[in-house]
Structures are given as structure tokens and as C-alpha cells.
Amino acid sequence: MTSSPVNSHNEWDPLEEVIVGRLEGATIPSNHDVVTCNIPPWAARFQRLAAGFRYPRMMVERAQEELDGFIELLRSLGVTVRRPEVVDHRRRFGTPDWSTRGFCNTCPRDSMLVVGDEIIETPMAWPCRYFETHSYRPLLKEYFRAGARWTAAPRPQLTDELFVPGFRTPQPDEPMRYILTEFEPVFDAADFVRAGRDLFVTRSNVTNGLGIEWLRRHLGPEFRIHEIESSCRTPMHIDTTFLVLAPGKALINPEYVNPDRLPAVLDSWDILVAPEPEPIGDQLLKLTSLCGKWLSLNVLMVDEKRVVAERHHTSMLRALEKWGFEPIPCDLLHYAPFGGSFHCATLDVRRRGELASYFD
Helix, strand or coil: CCCCCCCCCCCCCCEEEEEEECCCCCCCCCCCHHHHHHCCHHHHHHEEEECCCCHHHHHHHHHHHHHHHHHHHHHHHEEEEEEEEECCCCCCCCCCCCECCCCCCHEEEEHHHEEEEEEEHHHHHHCCHHHHHHHHHHHHHHHHCCCEEEEEEECCCCHHHHHHEEECCCCCCCCCCCCCCCCCCCCCHCCEEECCEEEEEECCCCCHHHHHHHHHHHHCCCCEEECCCCCCCCCCCCCCCCCEEECCEEEEECCCCHHHHHHHHHHHCCEEECCCCCCCCCCHHHHCCCCHHHHHHHHHEECEEEEECCCCCHHHHHHHHHCCCEEEEEEEHHHHHHHCCCCEEEEEEEEEECCEEECC
């Protein structure tokens, strides 16, 4: 039997092959409540006005220069870098129920989840991302032909029944609520992080209870899925809230996560508290970023020690060093208007390691 070219069980085994997203063709996401409720209010105003248009060239060029440097860094570390196809995201598409333009394929971490030798295409809740994995299909077919498993979760309808009408973001003193109903399973892969036989997830405005349950049943009793409770009022993606960095070490966002309310399986682990991020001085970047200030947590482990982190966030670099890691500073600050940073921008296809349990 052919050994699979896909093999990734956690966030820290030595990285051998990774998919890195693209900026070409990036289009400002189309107007929909599930989009605007998930991004900072100042960016939401910009998004409503410019939805469906190309990102300004200046923004793309600044991000592209940093992305090229990140790719060069990965290759210098001996990592094979693969890329999706270039796509015109302004093209309109739809289903019998709705139509939209696209977004971009900058963040492969959102649309695909790798568990061992399997790649799972996820049922994302943003209509503008409905066909996003098509730009990765040549790679998926190549991996499948070489022995990988390839699964697609049920494609969602994304009709009005999935979304709470007139949804309003809860205030800090109000009970948590989400824009998603339980009409059908939806989830983004970026709401999960992996630690061998255990996965951690945050329920969010793009991942509902049925989505978590679908993955739990799909993976079966060999795996356990634990929910991380987040106090973020606009939750979307776990990798600015909670990350597993190495066996026995997890990183939390102190604004969103109460260390006393973590799943019991983490009781024996060191819980590392992220420092306050450095402020962003670039006004345009502040106004157009689709991400919150805690993007400093969005790091990529090269192995158990080496970690790629944002050069601007010096407090995080110092903290990682204090915790026994070897931080590798890199620039990707201007990727934020396109959806993320190092963890978001990548999908680790192959890490040198085996499936294991890291908890009692």
C-alpha cells in the first residue's frame, strides 16, 4: 500500500510540507450578516461599502511582500511549500437559494482540516467561501492519488434558517449567543486545534454545535473533542484564543479564556498566558484588519522548539523564549485585512510523527 503524503497529528511535530495561501484575486467579502458580525466594527463599515470589489493594490502589495518573505523563510527551514491555484474571486456564483461573489484563498487553515492522513473539506458558514476549496483541488487530487484520504463534510444550504434574524452581538454583561442556529452542521477548520487523539474547539459564529457533533461522529471513538469556553463576544477561530504549542504546553488569550474553566484534561499541562499585544500604529491597517488585536497568538510551530511569530509583537517573542521555545521573527502584519497570520495562512500537510495521546 502506498504511504500517504499527508500525515499531521498535532501542531508541533517537525514540519515537512505545508500549503500557504495566495493573495492574487482577493476580493472584499460580500455583504452578509454572518460576515459583518465576525469582524471589527470599523472593518465592517469598510466591508459594507466595498463588498465584492478587489482589495486596493497597495494593500495587496504590502501583504504580498511579507508573504513572499514568509515562504522564503519556510523553504530555508527545509519545509516544502505548496500553493493553491490563482482564482478570480470577483466571479459571481450561487446555489438555487442565493448568489454572491467570492473572498480569497489566503487562509487554507479555515477550509480544510488535516487529521492524520485525512484531509477534510469543511462546511463553512460564509456564503462567499462556499467554493473556496476548488482552488486547492489539484493538490487534493494529487494527495489522494498518492494515498491520502480525502473527505468533504456535507455541503450546507446556507439558507436563512441557519442564521438568527436580526442578530445582535451580545454585550459583556449579557449571556453568550451566536448568529448560527442548529439548522445544519457548519464549521471552520480554524476553530479546531489538534493534539494527537485529542482536539480542542471553540463554538463560534462560524461553528455550531451540529458541526462539532458531525466531526466527533466522523472521527469516531479513537478521538476526543473538548470545547474551550471563550468569553469573546464575536468568536471566530480558536487560534487567537487557545493554541497547543508542544506536549504539555498550551497558550491562552487571557481576555477570552479563564484558565480555571479549561477542560479537565489540561490540568497537568502548563498553561501559558499570552502577553498584551503591541499596539498597531498603521491607521489603514487598524481600519481594514479583519482580525482582532490578539493576532499575536497566531504562531506556527516548525517543531517542538522552533516557532514562527510576528516580528512586531516583541512581547510575544520574549515570552516564547522565556517558555523554552526558539522564536523565529517574521513579518506578516499586513496579512490581517485578508484574514489572519502565520497559523491561518498555512495548512500543515505533513509533519514527521505518529498518532499519540498526550493526556492521561
